[in-house]
Amino acid sequence: MRSNILKEIKNRKSPAVFKTKDVEKKKLDAVIEAARWAPSCFNNQAWNYVFVHKKDKTRKSLEKSLTPGNGWARKAPYIAAVGADPKKDCKTNGLPYYAYDAGLSVMNLSIEAEHQGLSVHQMAGFSEKKVRKAIGFSKDHRVIVVFALGYDSDPKSVWDKLSSRIKDRIVQPRQRKPVDDNFFFGKFEA
């Protein structure tokens, strides 16, 4: 780590193994509050979150909307889908700010989750059609991301049950590109 940064940003990670332990209502409220306070284009807040608890009737069908590689998410107490209606956010610069704004909101939620001792693992691996059907988003909604929310678990406790793909991922240290690849001062240089 190059500089001292907030511990919630430094320590946040996307766990591949969740505990089945439930999320306390107070903590769920806190992560939702953090998501609410994200900035958005014209303060449109076009995002819609649907949190699905493992006991909810819609849970099985939401789980089935995930790609097989995201089967690890089934253990988490909550799986949430984030959608937005593109018509309800800025169209400036021809850019999809509904998706950008939803991402900012999910990041706020993720940092607060870390602060609360929880973890978030986002997923793009899902069938949009199946997510819509499972949780009731209309065709006007684009499903931007699905995420698992819960407590991170020590993978060693379930090591033998993990797929080799997940094991490989766990043993890899978290990495980022060198800073010079992405950050410039004064002028961009490809």
Ligand SMILES: Cc1cc2nc3c(=O)[nH]c(=O)nc-3n(C[C@H](O)[C@H](O)[C@H](O)COP(=O)(O)O)c2cc1C
């Ligand atoms: C938009 C988005 C989609 C992602 N989709 C998946 C996914 O479908 N399955 C998965 O296991 N991880 C997924 N991830 C997690 C990334 O692989 C992870 O954030 C990245 O490898 C960096 O690891 P870290 O979050 O632990 O820092 C996704 C993350 C984001 C932000």
